[in-house]
Each structure stands twice: as C-alpha cells, then as structure tokens.
Amino acid sequence: MKLIKKGAEADIFQTQWQNNNAILKIRKIKNYRNSLLDTKIRKQRTIKESQMLSSARTFGIPTPLVYFVNLEKSYIIMQEIPGTPVHDLSESKIIKLSKEIGKLVGILHKNGIMHGDLTTSNFILFKKTIYVIDFGLSQKTIKPEDHAVDLRLIKEILNSAHAKIMQSSWKNFLLGYKSIVGNAYHNKIVKLVSDIESRGRYAEVV
Ligand SMILES: Nc1ncnc2c1ncn2[C@@H]1O[C@H](COP(=O)(O)OP(=O)(O)O)[C@@H](O)[C@H]1O
Numbered sequence: 001m002k003l004i005k006k007g008a009e010a011d012i013f014q015t016q017w018q019n020n021n022a023i024l025k026i027r028k029i030k031n032y033r034n035s036l037l038d039t040k041i042r043k044q045r046t047i048k049e050s051q052m053l054s055s056a057r058t059f060g061i062p063t064p065l066v067y068f069v070n071l072e073k074s075y076i077i078m079q080e081i082p083g084t085p086v087h088d089l090s091e092s093k094i095i096k097l098s099k100e101i102g103k104l105v106g107i108l109h110k111n112g113i114m115h116g117d118l119t120t121s122n123f124i125l126f127k128k129t130i131y132v133i134d135f136g137l138s139q140k141t142i143k144p145e146d147h148a149v150d151l152r153l154i155k156e157i158l159n160s161a162h163a164k165i166m167q168s169s170w171k172n173f174l175l176g177y178k179s180i181v182g183n184a185y186h187n188k189i190v191k192l193v194s195d196i197e198s199r200g201r202y203a204e205v206v
Pocket residue numbers: 005006007008009010012023025064078079080081082083085121122124133134
C-alpha cells in the first residue's frame with residue numbers, strides 16, 4: 001500500500017481491491033479526544049461517508065464506488081478516480097467547471113443533502129466527469145440555512161485558494177446552482193449567504 005495523502009483527519013492510501021485500483025481512507029485515532037468519543041466520531045463519519053457516497057450516486061452524482069467498509073478500524077476502500085482534484089487545475093478550467101460544480105451542489109441540495117466540506121479538493125475531474133468525494137461531514141437536511149453554509153464555504157474557498165478567478169467562478173457556480181434549484185430557491189440561499197457574512201463572524205467575500 002502506498003500512502004498518497006496524510007490529512008488532518010484521515011490518511012489516504014493507494015491499494016488494490018479485486019484487481020481494481022482502489023483508495024483506502026482510514027480515519028486516524030486522535031489522542032487529544034476522549035477515546036470513547038473518538039471511536040464514536042470515527043465510526044460515525046465512516047458510516048456517513050460510505051452511505052452518502054452510495055446514496056448520492058442513486059440521484060446522479062458521480063462518486064467513487066464503495067468496495068469495503070471496516071467500522072471497527074474506521075476505514076473505507078473505494079474506487080480510485082484517477083483524475084485531478086479541481087483545486088490543481090488551471091484557472092481557466094476551474095472557471096469553466098464552476099458551473100458544473102454548482103449543478104452538482106444543486107442536485108445534492110435538491111435531494112436533501114448538505115455536503116459539509118465543499119472545497120475544490122473534494123471534486124475530482126476524470127474524463128470530463130466531475131466526481132464528488134469526502135462526504136464524512138455531510139448531513140441529510142432540507143434546511144435552507146444548512147444549504148447556505150455549504151455555499152458560503154465554497155465561496156470562501158474560491159476567494160482564498162483561487163482569488164484571481166473568484167468573481168467569474170462564483171458567478172458560474174451560481175448559474176449552475178440556479179439551473180438546478182430554480183430562481184426562487186437560489187435567491188433565498190444567496191440572501192442567506194449574505195446574512196451569514198453580515199453577521200460579522202465572517203468577513204464579506206466580494
Ligand atoms: N476515491 C478517490 N480517488 C482518487 N483520489 C482520491 C479518492 N479519495 C481521496 N482522494 C485523494 O485524497 C485526497 C483526500 O481525500 P479526502 O477524502 O478528501 O480526505 P480529507 O478528509 O483528508 O480531505 C483528495 O483530495 C484526493 O486528492
């Protein structure tokens with residue numbers, strides 16, 4: 001097994017599963033947490049992630065296939081998507097893909113799922129298809145306020161990690177989002193995003 005990413009929460013290894021290239025994502029023990037609580041959190045997020053990867057695919061979101069789950073050791077073995085995280089693509093590509101990303105987020109929200117960690121590293125482009133990964137913090141929710149939190153995060157990421165293209169990619173994201181959720185819901189969520197920003201806990205992102 002080859003380690004490909006050491007994250008704050010999980011380590012990612014490249015491996016094989018029945019002759020397919022696969023990814024093993026294992027949630028690490030956090031010694032600063034009470035160990036019973038830690039076990040519970042790792043288990044919960046592993047369950048959530050594997051359930052949502054599968055559930056999202058049923059309504060048309062491209063996600064890696066889940067091959068195997070071990071709840072005791074809190075790891076998931078899933079299909080490897082041998083593409084490139086959107087985060088690492090050229091600026092012009094990110095601008096173009098933002099509309100499709102907006103559509104994917106719209107489809108998630110329309111189906112009552114908040115992703116919970118919408119960063120450009122959690123979308124992988126492979127052969128013209130954008131796959132969504134990293135559902136450990138996702139939630140079943142139809143609350144507009146929760147959906148607004150998703151949008152606020154991706155807006156923040158576009159502003160910080162991709163500052164030069166923020167305006168055009170955010171505009172495209174919203175066009176895609178609106179095409180799925182409709183005008184009225186789009187306007188409602190955009191208003192809630194401004195509310196979150198004006199509450200002052202967050203600086204406004206222009
Ligand atoms: N199924 C997969 N196929 C290809 N690469 C993956 C896959 N899952 C994760 N990765 C890579 O590992 C990185 C971290 O995985 P992720 O599930 O997002 O964990 P984290 O919680 O650490 O962000 C991703 O940004 C991506 O580069």
